[in-house]
Amino acid sequence: MNPCTIDDRGNVLRYFDLYSGTSTFAPLLFIHGLGCASSSDYPTVVGSDSYSKGRSLLIDLMGAGFSDKPEDGKYTSDAQANVLSNFAIGERFTQVNLFGHSAGAFIALKLAKCLSIQVRTLILCAPGLNDYGTAMLSEITSMTEAQFVSAGFSQLLAQLKAAGGNDAWLGPFSVASPYAIYQWARSALDDNAQNWLEDLARLNSTKGVILPDTATSDEITRFEQAGCTVELVANTEHMMAYDNPDGLALAISNLLKLDA
Template sequence: MKEYIVDKTNNKMRYHDLPGKDTPILFIHGLGCAGSFDYPEVAAQTDLINHRRILIDLLGSGFSDKPDNYLYTVKEHANYLYNFVQDLKLDKFIIFAHSLGGAVALELANKCRGNMETIILSEANLDKSGQGSSSYEFGTYQEEDFVNGIFDEVVNENSSVNSMWASTLSVCSSTAISRISKSAVAGAEPSWREILYSLKCKKTFIFGEKSLPDDDQIELERHMINVEIVKSAGHSMAWENPKGLAEAIKKGILYA
């Protein structure tokens, strides 16, 4: 694992950088997750093995630093990732992003349009979070209440029904989860959906088969966005069908 100094206070983002001669793929994880946990098996699949694969843990998640005084908004994550890809000298790269990580990815893509070869999103946040989503639930609590009790309750409640997510969520900063969730509820201007539609690079959106039907499938196809479906998987497709997800990512890369 490698580390990248994010700011003047020496906060560090940690990441895996797996070698490959083909266009680099930057993997951005979702809420309460970590690239180091979610994507090694996906990245190891035959379809992606020739690509350079960069698996990050966003600040506040996984093995990265978790400063309490950080803003943790969607835009702030995109800002340091922009510096990161510039420092890595990624002249052309692919972004794969999941769930709320998709909002971060779209803000990043908007900042480096000339470097984007492809953006591939799996069940990503395109609009501000609404009722029924975890980010809406977390983001509508007072931060103090969430940090000082509700966060632990959420981890405990999910330890039996969704143990994989509970395990990654448990090592996240509760402050970071609260703040990025509030950012998701607030949304952005332009919206993440508007950014996606305006990008000139190749674009793919991935659904898990178990998440369908979804009205957005028709809407995205209407905007000429390639749609792929991962069989035998729902929202947590990286864990449920890593081979199928890798195949869908590869189809997005090859989509003409």
């Protein structure tokens, strides 16, 4: 993986940089959801025959995947967006595309707002928190950070394993920093409670949202009213990259072509 030192203490953000120099598309930065990692979620998506093969950076956020996990790190959505902003500027990108899944959509939206370079296309995949996610994050933040780190994190892993059906999520979740999970959980709840759709509507970029094809007409309409093109992916639930990687690859490619 590619390393990027993010501070004067030598902490490192790591990412895959794929298809460099093979496309006219601006680089697409993948921002994963809470407890996930781009290094595990998206290789099958960008490897699909349906994918556009534009330059793709599969980023493991700080505290997740292969990136560093300092115990005294800052892992709120604002802090993660700031790290990615510095990364994009440090890489001397002149323009980028952004993809954010689930709670990662909040980071992608904040990054799009604060970047000093052009964001051509913003793609949000199953953005925000559903009822299940809200309940889980509320349970996490019902305790203190110290309590979650010492016991809550291991208890949550045991609960997820016992519940079944979480295999795709358990891998990256189990190696994530409990400090990162807790801090991001708290900020994601705050982000979800804000009227972030207004920020999305005001953003002056090409905007797309990817949803399961079971999405209701009301869900679709609220994103269309925010100026987004909506792509639906069949046979998926929240973890689209695992449920239907080819369908997600096609949806991403279709949205990138809107600004081609």
